[in-house]
Structures are given as C-alpha cells and as structure tokens.
Amino acid sequence: MTTSRPAGAQARGAQLKSVSLRQQAREALRTRIVLGQIEPGQVESVINVASELGVSVTPVREAVMDLANLGMVEVIRNRGFRVPVLTDHDLEEIFRVRTMLEVPAMVELAELADRAPVARFRQLAEQITDAAREGGLVSFLDLDRQFHLGLLELLGNRRLVAMVGQLRDQARMEGLQKLADQGELTQSGEEHLAIVDAITAGDGELTAALMRKHLTHSRGIWAGRAEDGA
Incomplete structure (x- = not known):
C-alpha cells in the first residue's frame, strides 16, 4: 500500500534523512520562514508539518520550541504555531x-x-x-x-x-x-x-x-x- 504525501510536500522539498531530525526540522522550518513560504499570522499544525517532512511529530515539536526561543515563531497552545507578521x-x-x-x-x-x-x-x-x-x-x-x-x-x-x-x-x-x-x-x-x-x-x-x-x-x-x- 502506497501512502500519498500531503499536497505541497513535494514542492517544499524532499523528506528528511533519519539523522539529527530535530536539527534538520529546525533548519527546514527556518528556511521556509525566512523565504516567506509560511504565511505570517496563519496557524500551522505541527502534525501537518511533520507529515510534509516525513518525520514524527516529536522532532518538529522540538524544532518549533527552538525557533520560538529565537523569536521566529509563536507557539499556540494545543493548536500549533504561527510566524509573527513582520512590519x-x-x-x-x-x-x-x-x-x-x-x-x-x-x-x-x-x-x-x-x-x-x-x-x-x-x-x-x-x-x-x-x-x-x-x-x-x-x-x-x-x-x-x-x-x-x-x-x-x-x-x-x-x-x-x-x-x-x-x-x-x-x-x-x-x-x-x-x-x-x-x-x-x-x-x-x-x-x-x-x-x-x-x-x-x-x-x-x-x-x-x-x-x-x-x-x-x-x-x-x-x-x-x-x-x-x-
């Protein structure tokens, strides 16, 4: 049985390798944010992002927390995260x-x-x-x-x-x-x-x-x- 990937996953890049998943997830999200590929102000689901990257939820959740500490995202409790609007x-x-x-x-x-x-x-x-x-x-x-x-x-x-x-x-x-x-x-x-x-x-x-x-x-x-x- 073949599992289809979510729409947009192919366009955003290949799945991650099974090495340093937290760091890879962090760098993948960092790049998307800096390039404006994640809509500012829009709540993103950690589960959806993990599915797009082809990894489990844990490294993505850890990556989001890392980026939150850097001021790159805001964590929305029980919903996911969002990128702040930059004026x-x-x-x-x-x-x-x-x-x-x-x-x-x-x-x-x-x-x-x-x-x-x-x-x-x-x-x-x-x-x-x-x-x-x-x-x-x-x-x-x-x-x-x-x-x-x-x-x-x-x-x-x-x-x-x-x-x-x-x-x-x-x-x-x-x-x-x-x-x-x-x-x-x-x-x-x-x-x-x-x-x-x-x-x-x-x-x-x-x-x-x-x-x-x-x-x-x-x-x-x-x-x-x-x-x-x-």
Whole structure:
C-alpha cells in the first residue's frame, strides 16, 4: 500500500534523512520562514508539518520550541504555531541593529594585522555567487549565513555572532525568489566577493561602505521592498 504525501510536500522539498531530525526540522522550518513560504499570522499544525517532512511529530515539536526561543515563531497552545507578521518598522529595526553591529565588526576585521583567515572566505563568496546564478535559494541562504557569521567568528566574540544570527533569523527574504526568477540575484551574490577583497586589502572605509550597502538589501529587495534610489 502506497501512502500519498500531503499536497505541497513535494514542492517544499524532499523528506528528511533519519539523522539529527530535530536539527534538520529546525533548519527546514527556518528556511521556509525566512523565504516567506509560511504565511505570517496563519496557524500551522505541527502534525501537518511533520507529515510534509516525513518525520514524527516529536522532532518538529522540538524544532518549533527552538525557533520560538529565537523569536521566529509563536507557539499556540494545543493548536500549533504561527510566524509573527513582520512590519516595515520591524525590518527597519533589524536593519539598523545589524548595521550597528556588523559594519564596525567588518571594519575591525579589515584593520587587524593578520587578515590571512579572511582569504578562505573568497571561495565561499564564489559559491554564493554560483548559487545565486543557478537560483538555488536554499543553498544561497545557507552559504550566506556561513559567510557572514563565519567572518564574525574570526573576531572571537560569541555573543556578537549569536546576536547577529538571531537578527538574521527574525528577518524575511521574501524577495529572493523574484530576484532569482528575474536573474538579478547574482549581483547580490557578487557583493560578497567585493567585501572579502576589501577586508583582505585592509581598506576599512571601503569595507564599511560595501557592508552597509549589502545590509540595505535586508530591508529592501531581499525583503521584497523597494530600496532608496531604486
């Protein structure tokens, strides 16, 4: 007897492997939320999500609790969970705090005497650009996260990394699909290469300008909003 999968499960991705199910469920939900694939304000059933992912309810319920602790979802007792509605004001707050944290951090990285560890991030930046060119949004998001948090980790400040990671998770990138469909995501991907080159060259002023422009997308085209001068 063949068990049919729920509608939409195929479109949202393959079933999960039987390894670290809680973590896999958390990452799958994180990606859906950030890409806007889960309608904000709509109550989602843990049972339905578990069925879509091909796992039991327990790892999904645990993943939802993890995401609730990060402020990404709200748990609705005996019903499931929902993704909070994100306003333009919310996006502006996230953008401003990220700018306050990440721009000075990247300038500090550019001004360090030993910038050798930064060089290995060029390959990661190239992979981001490749993912953007191919329209691989899941890969793009994963590599982008590795890139930015990885650079911050070089400064040895765990709290900084955790704070920026949480801010990234609370944002939305609903505009990525449109950019990918129009072939315009590659330009965003290439910005990572310029940032690496500026840091490696020790140019703090250029690094700050590039990073600030890059972060502007988080409240603009990546979020499906217009940007100043667009």
